[in-house]
Amino acid sequence: MVSYDVIVVGAGPAGSIAAHDCAAQGLKTLLLEKCALPRDKPCGGAVTYRGLEILKGELPPRLVERRIYGMRFLLPSGKKAEFISDKIMGITTMRSRFDEYLARRAVNSGAELIEQARVVAAQVTDDFAAARLSDGREFTSRLVIGADGVNSVVSRSLDLRPQHKDLTRVGLGMEADFEVGEDGVMKATQGRPDILEIAPVQGKVSYGWVFPKKEHLGIGIAGAAAHMYPLRPAFDGFIRTTERRLGVRLPPGKRRTYFLGADGLAFRNTTKRAMLVGDAAGFVDPMMGEGIAYAMKSGVFAARVAVQAAEQDRYDDSLLSKYDALCHKQFGASFGMVAWVGMRGTSFAEFVLSRASGYRIASDVMVMLARGEIGYSNTPATVLRRLPRELPSILRRYLQTRREARYQKTAH
Numbered sequence: 001m002v003s004y005d006v007i008v009v010g011a012g013p014a015g016s017i018a019a020h021d022c023a024a025q026g027l028k029t030l031l032l033e034k035c036a037l038p039r040d041k042p043c044g045g046a047v048t049y050r051g052l053e054i055l056k057g058e059l060p061p062r063l064v065e066r067r068i069y070g071m072r073f074l075l076p077s078g079k080k081a082e083f084i085s086d087k088i089m090g091i092t093t094m095r096s097r098f099d100e101y102l103a104r105r106a107v108n109s110g111a112e113l114i115e116q117a118r119v120v121a122a123q124v125t126d127d128f129a130a131a132r133l134s135d136g137r138e139f140t141s142r143l144v145i146g147a148d149g150v151n152s153v154v155s156r157s158l159d160l161r162p163q164h165k166d167l168t169r170v171g172l173g174m175e176a177d178f179e180v181g182e183d184g185v186m187k188a189t190q191g192r193p194d195i196l197e198i199a200p201v202q203g204k205v206s207y208g209w210v211f212p213k214k215e216h217l218g219i220g221i222a223g224a225a226a227h228m229y230p231l232r233p234a235f236d237g238f239i240r241t242t243e244r245r246l247g248v249r250l251p252p253g254k255r256r257t258y259f260l261g262a263d264g265l266a267f268r269n270t271t272k273r274a275m276l277v278g279d280a281a282g283f284v285d286p287m288m289g290e291g292i293a294y295a296m297k298s299g300v301f302a303a304r305v306a307v308q309a310a311e312q313d314r315y316d317d318s319l320l321s322k323y324d325a326l327c328h329k330q331f332g333a334s335f336g337m338v339a340w341v342g343m344r345g346t347s348f349a350e351f352v353l354s355r356a357s358g359y360r361i362a363s364d365v366m367v368m369l370a371r372g373e374i375g376y377s378n379t380p381a382t383v384l385r386r387l388p389r390e391l392p393s394i395l396r397r398y399l400q401t402r403r404e405a406r407y408q409k410t411a412h
Helices: 014-022 049-054 095-108 153-157 179-188 231-246 292-312 317-342 345-356 362-372 378-412
Strands: 005-010 030-031 044-049 066-068 070-074 080-084 090-092 112-114 119-124 127-135 140-146 169-177 195-200 206-212 216-224 258-259 274-276
Touching: 005 014, 005 127, 005 169, 005 231, 014 095, 014 140, 014 206, 014 292, 030 070, 030 095, 030 140, 030 195, 044 049, 044 292, 049 090, 080 345, 080 362, 095 112, 119 140, 140 153, 140 292, 153 274, 169 231, 179 216, 206 231, 216 231, 274 317, 292 317, 292 378
Parallel strands: 005 030, 005 140, 030 112, 070 195, 140 274
Antiparallel strands: 044 090, 066 090, 070 080, 119 127, 127 140, 169 216, 169 258, 195 206, 206 216
16 A cells, blocks of 8 residues: 655755655645754855745744855865855855754655665565665655665665766765854955855865855865775865964864765656665765755655656656756756866866956856856856946956066066
């Protein structure tokens, strides 16, 4: 006997958004979470505005550590590239509290939540979907949504992903929150705790970050898994370098290691009676490693298709593939462009960022990307469209830079 319309496995942002939207549309929804909430979660804790918009202003202020208005890139050459705006780009938050809020929000919309419910297997048949827990309990539904992260049991049980990871197709990272106090945060950020910082990791083809919070600095590194070993020495080296650069002692924090999903659009994310969302599907920004907003959006899409399936009483792959189509339409062009940039190496990214830094049009484009107003693939067209009215300020900036360069040359 089918007990639920939808079972969602995993109460991260993707799963909780999917469960909320399904329940809000009248579907009998079960949300299974392997841990007790709140629970620790490896993540830098930055949520772009495109993700916040999905909540329609419902996010409680207590969950906002810092409002973010800019990004600073420290380039391998030693140069800096800054993009700062008066429009909010996103926030930093503590993932334990953020994820618990989203799960409770799903419950408030009508979903049933069971914590400490570790799913060890999933199954689909022509008549039902099922999730079996480590304690032997089994729940059945008309549809299962796998939101159980990059190590997804649902995806492997249903042969939507290989049983073993291909380290050339996933990312690997380590991060920690370092408690430095509010004064320490202000000192480390030179009074600008509203700027996210991205920096290279010495000896690795990867990147690191420093994300300001109220009394903590979220610091981590990530890169292609095949190039990140040994991970712990690379992370500790990045922390030591960051300590010297910021002038703030970083007391040892709890290090968290994690894989990053990737290639979400290169795989099928649906089969009969099942869909994958968020990290389980591999929806992570290939350039910045940001996954929360993509996870939340994929949860919205999955719920939309789940409602259609319930209305038509159809759970075949043909109907559920509408979910894949929505994700490809939303993410495809941008992910493809980032892959094109990535093939040109870090030198190409440095070339673009260093020359774009300081121009208002570049900051505006960066904000539009973070806010979801455009995708990466829309960037060239957006720049060309805005270029005529921005040209005078660009020329003034260019001439000023040339004068400063000549002055420094004669001064030496």
